[in-house]
Amino acid sequence: MRVLLLGGAGFIGLHLAARLVADGHEVTVIDDFSRGRRDPELAGLADRIEIRSADLTDPASYAGLEHRWDHVYLLAAVVGVRNVVSDPARVIRVNTLVLMHLLDWIAPGARLFFASTSEAYAGGVSSGVVPVPTPESVPLVIEDVGSPRYTYAISKLLGEAAVLHTAAAKGFGAVVGRFHNVYGPRMGADHVIPELSLRALRGADPFDLYGADQSRAFCYVDDAVRAMMALMDTPEAGGRIVHIGDDTEETNIGDLAKLVLRVAGVSPAIRVLPAPTGSVARRCPDLTLLRRLTGYEPRVPLEEGVRRTYTWYRESWTG
Secondary structure, eight states, X not given: OEEEEETTTXXXXXXHHHXXXXXXXXXXXXXXXXXXXXXHHHHHHTTTSEEEEOOTTSTXXXXXXXXXXXXXXXXXXXXSHXXXXXXXXXXXXXHHHHHHHHHHHOOTTOEEEEEEEXXXXXXXXXXXXXXXXXXXXXXXXXXXXXXXXXXXXXXXXXXXXXXXXXXXXXXXXXXXXXXXXXXXXXXXXXSHHHHHHHHHHTXXXXXXXXXXXXXXXXXXXXXXXXXXXXXXXXXXXXXXXXXXXXXXXXXXXXXXXXXXXHHHTOOOOEEEEOOOTTOOSEEOBOOHHHHHHHOOOOOSOHHHHHHHHHHHHHHHXXX
């Protein structure tokens, strides 16, 4: 198939590109390269994919874009707590404009994957009205629309509604995937497993640990990519919101830190500190729908995924 990846030079996007190429698909990546252009993993794919540079917030970027792709994945977005807190207006602007211009461009007959987020449930979990593990059917709660922490979730919820309603009106297929704590090599430095790995590599002692009693269900990126592709290949997934994650090894942050330190082979003193303001105490998806639609099961155990991630940061990180 011919596949277009918008934001394909990002974390999940490039892992997806590599898998699509390995499976024999024709891949085009469009990105603004805000992560930088000197990327060995991207360079390693350069002779097997088409790479274009564009600012997807600009409608002119779509003006000359052909309508020749079977599958389109929208992964381009401003993500990460640091970006959300420091410039929430940019999060809303970029994430909304990229999507709305895409929806103006996309043609009937295409199939779109829209990357959304488990942050949609943070308010409901914190207020006690949403269960964990969490199914897709629960009510969504924004506790404080003026809080910067909610801007990412708000931008994605707007996106979900826009995708589903526009798909129905224009006649293209669409799947919304809500990612739950996907991690892996090449993720950057602002997410918990890479951040713990980098501090272990730097020999931090004492080793500060924020919110040790909070729990998460982490999903290795290769498993997330398999789930995305399976959903795009499943007609029954059209018009649905589906969780993507790993519900088999929920862990608290304290035990996660001990795992990272064991993999790193270091034993610093751990200093437990309060969780960051606004972070949700627990997150774990109910994957019943994903399993029913695709037969998906996670394949990469947490320890193996952490080991692969730590090894990549030890050998390849240049940030």
